[in-house]
Amino acid sequence: MKALIVYESMFGNTEKIARAVADGLGDAFDVVVADVGGRPALADVDLLVAGAPTHAFGMSRPGTRADAARQDGARPGAAAVGLREYLDDAPMLPGIAAAAFDTKIDKPFLPGSAARRAHRRMRRLGCRMMLAPESFRVSGTPGPLAAGELERARRWAGSLASAVAERHGV
Template structure:
């Protein structure tokens, strides 16, 4: 079985979560992590598609929010032309189950979620979601991740894979 994790990350925190999710998935199936800039428009031959990105302005990033993040970084990050929002519009998925996650600032409990928006976009493309959207918290705009989030992400990834991995004959139930 194969999994693909597609991630958009501005300050690196969401990428850390994607790598941790992939580590969990990798215990049970082959997995690859790709940046959204390099993600294929057609996803075929994959059993599980996991999509993750940061929550900006109550949802998935937009060109304006990516530019604002680049300015806020003082030049340490660049504003990418393609984020999850743009990639999902072009996406065609063949036969994969799906799951979504996002990262959000811990100190503010604001509405909106990149994971929920990405989940809606995947469902519109015929992808059956196998888990509720997950949010992982960062301490500030640039991070770091809240303590324990990497372990939680890895456990979530393993749980996703176990749901899709057929039981091996002779394995304990």
């Protein structure tokens, strides 16, 4: 089976989570990890996993990415395209298994989630959602990731792989 993990990452934290998710899926899937800026194709995908940082309580917009890009440590070119635009341009994906994650500042009771918004958009595209959206914590806007988050991402991916395998009767 083939899994595509698409991510948007301003400072590299969401990319690190995406790669940890790929590690967690690796035994069960042929995994491709791709930045949304490259507009990766969705052909022949059995599982779509989408990840993005939470900006202004949800998925980033051109303005929030431009604001983040002005900060020290922002990756060159990261502000050009986000997960919002990628999903807006995606074809219908009926029946494809999907899951979403985000990275967000590690503060209690901070509202909003890019993952929940991506989850809803993928559902509207016809995806069937395998796990609830998941948030991974960063210590501040540029990071780093909070302790233990990479391992937690691998475990989350393992749960996702099990859910997909159960669904496919594998």
